[in-house]
Amino acid sequence: MIDKTKLLIPLLLSSFWGCQEKYPVYSSFCDSDDEEFPKCLNYSIFDQDIAKKVEGSFGIKDDKNCSYRVELTQYHVGKCDNPVIKSIGSDFNGYVRIEIKKGFKCYYKVQSDFKNDSDLALDRVLEKIEEER
Secondary structure: OOOHHHHHHHHHHHHHHOOOOOOOEEEEEOOOOOOOOOOOEEEOOOOHHHHHHHHHHHOOOEOOOOOEEEEEEEEEOOOOOOHHHHHHOOOOOEEEEEEEEEOOEEEEEEEEEEOOOHHHHHHHHHHHHHHHO
């Protein structure tokens, strides 16, 4: 008779290995001298519901006079005709990026790729901001 614990252990181990984050979140201050968020932010995000979520994650109220501008990019990859990508398939089909800029210069950015669920990617990005503030 087969020992049931010998069957259970590999099953449990595989479930732990399967919980690894498939789409990690990348963040960085663009200049190595910068290490903290500015004291004010101007949220240049058209969707007001998302703008409020981003504002909540940074914990800094919207200041229209601030020179640090927060921008959101939700990019969906269009039709791809690259034969290599078509043959191996793509692991993602878009990304969500939030950037703080001063003028045209990057101050801070955070990004996560996604496969068919940009809302989940946005949630991951917002969680990362909250961790770093």
